Amino acid sequence: MAQALASRIADMLRQSANKLGTVDPVPSLGGLLNRTFVLPQGDPRYADNALTPGAAPFEPSSDLQSGQLRFNIQPLGPDASGIDRRDESTREMRRLVNTFFGREALRWFDERSEPWRGFGSGSNLNFGAFFGTGYDRNGLYNSKVYYESGPGQIESLPMSLFGLVSTAMSVMPKLRPLFTTISAQRDLGSERLTFAHPQALRIADLQPLLDALGLGYRMPGILQILGLVLGGRFDLPANATLIGVGQGQDGPEIEIYVLLGMIPDLPPNFLGLLTLGLSERPRELTALESWMSAFTPEDDVWPGRFSIISVRTSPAISARVSLYLRPVEFEVPSQAYRSANGQS
Template identity: 55%
Template structure:
């Protein structure tokens, strides 16, 4: 296969991270997508991507409930690719990965779940179209997922499983200003799941989530969510419009909820953000060690910091207390600003 220099650079970084984390190398599985994506010679051409503006569109993340895995999200294809092409590309990649991960029956499940998003009834007026994600552990591919751009209105709900529709309708009735962003369909070696993620287009008071979470049987989790977010955000419990995403799913444990805070949209995030987060993890030493190991793996050899954290999230359900995830803009994938280029 023809190797593009920028694709080579991305694969090299992924390989290095995997080596430090002692996981399988995702660059092997993702090589066809990376080669089709990073075909331009100029990294700056990728700066207007929807996944990580002004950085190469490859986003690593740490998840407390997946502590020993290397998680990557990618906006595939070159920046000028139509959204419908990106949607079709990630669908084909997902079918191939799911087949290798869990077999034909899992592919049939994915085909049924994804049909409203990929077929003739899918939204043709797409922007970015779709993202693609993987998680690898030491034994290879553990999870594969697609993020389908979702239309507004009833189209966001059409085709969802009935159990998820009930959860989503509860959220829409109880939380004002929700705008659907994407539907996530994920497959692991032993299970699959589907979720719908919304942007909060109006200011959100964390305490205002209580009635909705009560209906979903998750009201007892809000205290822990507020404690963690209040700690890392310097006592902020009122979040501005467009700073928060809310994701809802339904699995074996019932309703599933995750809140994402977009750190760039929050004024005065404490400089000690990470120290405050690790303080919150002190009672969970395994998670804290995993986070430290992940940060060390993604820190360049000639630097002391892995990059800028873009998102902090907390995910919970009826049997699992809130668990932290962190999303990173790697220092090695940051692109220079126009001002820096001019200088």
């Protein structure tokens, strides 16, 4: 019988933790990995997921400031329902928060998450929820759930976040709520809402939203990073953009996600352009190199395909970059994926 993919993912996480100098996450998350990645590596059924279509739903992301080991997964196997994934994410979140952060943090999470996990909130779910976590040298740093959300749920947001979300939707009426992220860290919690922008978008069209959030002066930094890594492109195709808004400790924050698979002419030297953009930020450049090395297999020279680049900013944070990775080992061959879906 073929070995479950969970074993290979656990090996990758142990190796990556060792290279990044973080605590190994497998002892605290092994059960979730085993319930999610039961099928063998390369099974075409993994490819049909909402997190990383075409690959197993395991997505590491970089943090170019703090050197964490961070990753997201779509919980449970390919046949699970959206409600199953929502409930599994909630159970794991509650277990980790209670174990590592204590009862007060658990109470906070229960209050914030109730509108998305309570009775009557599971109708018409698609992916249901994703689960994310981050570790540093001291152990669990944060844990989060991305709850699928619709327009009818925004009134359940905390008042401060509701105000930002309402502002965003009034300034950019084509925005569509996608998921609400509830995150618990050692010393604080946060919540944000992420929108999809289904239509094409010029990056400069974000200026009115940034102005409305009091972040208009951050636009030059955003344009500089995205324009550079996209090879001078300043317009994004339809369905290529997600926009997250939240209320941070220092005020409103915004994160722009570019889905790289939707960019038809992504420069082949994308990574070189990003490195050039970070040349004046040596700490971030070193962190990026360490992160890539941590996820590059021993018998390969490349960690995989980058799926997303995001730029986050707030009153206290200038444009901060993160990359999201589809590890080369967990890609599903396109021919196998087409065959599994009855395509020639």
